[in-house]
Amino acid sequence: MSHNLWVVFRRELSSYFATPIAYVFIIIFLFLSGIFTFYLGNFFLRGQSDLLPFFSFHPWLYLFLIPALAMRLWAEERKSSTIELLLTLPITITDAVLGKFLAAWIFTAIALILTFPIWISVNYLGNPDNAVIFAGYLGSFLMAGAFLSIGSCMSAVTKNQVIAFVITVVVCLAFILSGFPMVLDFFSGWLPQVVIETISSFSFLTHFSAISKGVIDLRDILFFFSLMAFWLFATAILIEMKKAD
Amino acid sequence: METKVEIKQLCKQFGLLTAVDNISFQVNKGEVLGFLGPNGAGKSTTMKMITGFLTPTAGTVTIDGYDITKQPLEVKRRIGYLPEGAPAYPDMTTADFLDFIAAIRGLSGTKKRQRIADIVTQVNLNNVLHQPIETLSKGFKRRVGLAQAILHDPEVLILDEPTDGLDPNQKHEVRSLIKNMAQEKVIILSTHILEEVDAVCSRAIIISNGKILADGTPNELEAKSKYHNAVTITLRNSTHNQVEIRQALLDVSNVHKLETIEETAQTMTYQIYPKPNCSIVADISHCAREKQWEVIELHAEKGHLDEVFRTVTTQS
Numbered sequence: 400m401s402h403n404l405w406v407v408f409r410r411e412l413s414s415y416f417a418t419p420i421a422y423v424f425i426i427i428f429l430f431l432s433g434i435f436t437f438y439l440g441n442f443f444l445r446g447q448s449d450l451l452p453f454f455s456f457h458p459w460l461y462l463f464l465i466p467a468l469a470m471r472l473w474a475e476e477r478k479s480s481t482i483e484l485l486l487t488l489p490i491t492i493t494d495a496v497l498g499k500f501l502a503a504w505i506f507t508a509i510a511l512i513l514t515f516p517i518w519i520s521v522n523y524l525g526n527p528d529n530a531v532i533f534a535g536y537l538g539s540f541l542m543a544g545a546f547l548s549i550g551s552c553m554s555a556v557t558k559n560q561v562i563a564f565v566i567t568v569v570v571c572l573a574f575i576l577s578g579f580p581m582v583l584d585f586f587s588g589w590l591p592q593v594v595i596e597t598i599s600s601f602s603f604l605t606h607f608s609a610i611s612k613g614v615i616d617l618r619d620i621l622f623f624f625s626l627m628a629f630w631l632f633a634t635a636i637l638i639e640m641k642k643a644d
Numbered sequence: 645m646e647t648k649v650e651i652k653q654l655c656k657q658f659g660l661l662t663a664v665d666n667i668s669f670q671v672n673k674g675e676v677l678g679f680l681g682p683n684g685a686g687k688s689t690t691m692k693m694i695t696g697f698l699t700p701t702a703g704t705v706t707i708d709g710y711d712i713t714k715q716p717l718e719v720k721r722r723i724g725y726l727p728e729g730a731p732a733y734p735d736m737t738t739a740d741f742l743d744f745i746a747a748i749r750g751l752s753g754t755k756k757r758q759r760i761a762d763i764v765t766q767v768n769l770n771n772v773l774h775q776p777i778e779t780l781s782k783g784f785k786r787r788v789g790l791a792q793a794i795l796h797d798p799e800v801l802i803l804d805e806p807t808d809g810l811d812p813n814q815k816h817e818v819r820s821l822i823k824n825m826a827q828e829k830v831i832i833l834s835t836h837i838l839e840e841v842d843a844v845c846s847r848a849i850i851i852s853n854g855k856i857l858a859d860g861t862p863n864e865l866e867a868k869s870k871y872h873n874a875v876t877i878t879l880r881n882s883t884h885n886q887v888e889i890r891q892a893l894l895d896v897s898n899v900h901k902l903e904t905i906e907e908t909a910q911t912m913t914y915q916i917y918p919k920p921n922c923s924i925v926a927d928i929s930h931c932a933r934e935k936q937w938e939v940i941e942l943h944a945e946k947g948h949l950d951e952v953f954r955t956v957t958t959q960s
Contacts, residue, residue, distance in 0.1 A: 407748075483692070486697055489721045642698075
């Protein structure tokens with residue numbers, strides 16, 4: 400990791416905690432994941448000692464929480480003109496894009512780690528397979544990264560955070576829904592099977608649920624990493640192209 | 645003298661608009677170059693290209709031998725830049741912000757702390773070190789921006805409207821800061837305050853519609869003024885005939901034109917313009933003595949920079 404990437408990362412991460420963003424995000428994340436798990440997910444009634452109901456709501460939770468986190472990444476730099484300061488400092492675009500992204504990603508990791516009481520509960524109540532739970536956390540973390548990279552790219556397009564938020568939600572929703580039968584049925588009448596399989600292979604749900612069931616397949620991990628690489632690369636190109644707009 | 649900044653045929657096009665149109669100039673070490681021009685003249689765009697924020701449509705920027713498009717990091721290391729409006733991260737405190745900049749500039753440990761302490765004293769930020777930047781007044785914000793730009797003691801300092809929005813005292817402080825640094829650096833600053841050029845710049849470039857219209861020392865630019873070497877004379881209105889006096893003044897050698905500013909029962913004031921490149925003040929004072937006029941006031945104008953600025957920028 401280059402020195403400058405580290406400096407950008409550190410500044411960015413501490414800026415979350417310098418404003419109410421961090422606390423609001425973490426509290427709402429914990430609160431909602433609790434509600435989803437215990438009420439909607441019937442955590443107790445299922446009578447099973449695992450965290451499947453907890454993880455299965457993460458894609459939907461991330462759908463609006465992560466874009467809220469990501470929308471400021473570049474849009475705010477543009478709005479406050481600090482982008483001109485940042486990009487005339489002796490750092491590369493890669494340092495800036497990666498540093499900001501990693502800070503946001505580590506921040507979501509912190510929020511994720513703070514859900515540990517639920518892990519303690521399930522261990523207290525029963526005898527869960529902790530390897531599966533670990534896999535769930537890993538999958539959730541990777542999925543958060545993918546959402547964030549999309550958000551980073553959309554935030555680079557505009558200086559308006561609301562627009563960045565809305566577009567990110569839409570794109571992320573497309574990535575979630577692309578595995579749903581109702582979406583695939585819509586295409587299946589008139590598109591060749593290969594295309595439909597490609598569409599469904601882009602679904603976050605498919606890859607995430609595989610990992611969260613404890614099946615850590617290299618292809619699923621690779622899927623998330625290549626998605627992040629793609630969107631971050633697009634972010635860098637967009638920033639380079641329209642940094643002064 | 646050592647040429648630090650070299651700009652060759654620089655152009656920037658935004659769609660159909662040509663913001664900067666074939667600009668070339670060089671700046672040597674020790675020079676303070678003032679960039680003058682009306683709003684939208686291309687001053688900021690040029691500075692953004694020099695600092696590597698904008699990519700030129702054509703032309704080159706070379707700092708200390710490094711080309712901004714080929715070796716951007718080498719160039720950016722040598723430049724300190726205060727962008728227009730002095731942007732800084734609003735949620736950071738002054739101390740955290742300077743620490744961040746220092747870290748990016750590769751300073752660390754005691755050297756970093758020492759350097760930050762020096763700069764903080766130099767631009768007077770001690771009282772606001774632990775305040776978030778968003779709570780600072782405009783003057784302090786500008787000073788934070790300035791501190792950020794000079795933190796690594798850059799060879800080339802680029803300041804986009806460094807005194808904009810400051811009160812007269814703050815302006816004076818910033819100007820003396822610039823003057824103190826001038827010897828070892830190249831400083832390029834943009835402004836539309838003309839007194840600033842006289843106060844700090846050793847050279848000025850007037851730019852309008854993306855083109856360089858004039859380039860010279862403030863004195864050279866002032867010499868382009870129609871007021872350059874013009875003489876203003878105020879006489880007591882005694883027995884003398886006004887028409888006679890005016891004629892006598894016009895008869896002085898090299899006098900081009902006479903303008904009556906005021907003729908009252910007590911005094912008469914005239915402005916006398918010389919022919920190009922002539923000085924007439926000695927001859928006029930000689931004439932006044934010879935005719936035994938009662939001179940209340942007599943002075944020669946250096947020329948008005950704002951008048952030159954107006955003439956030059958509205959002609960094109």
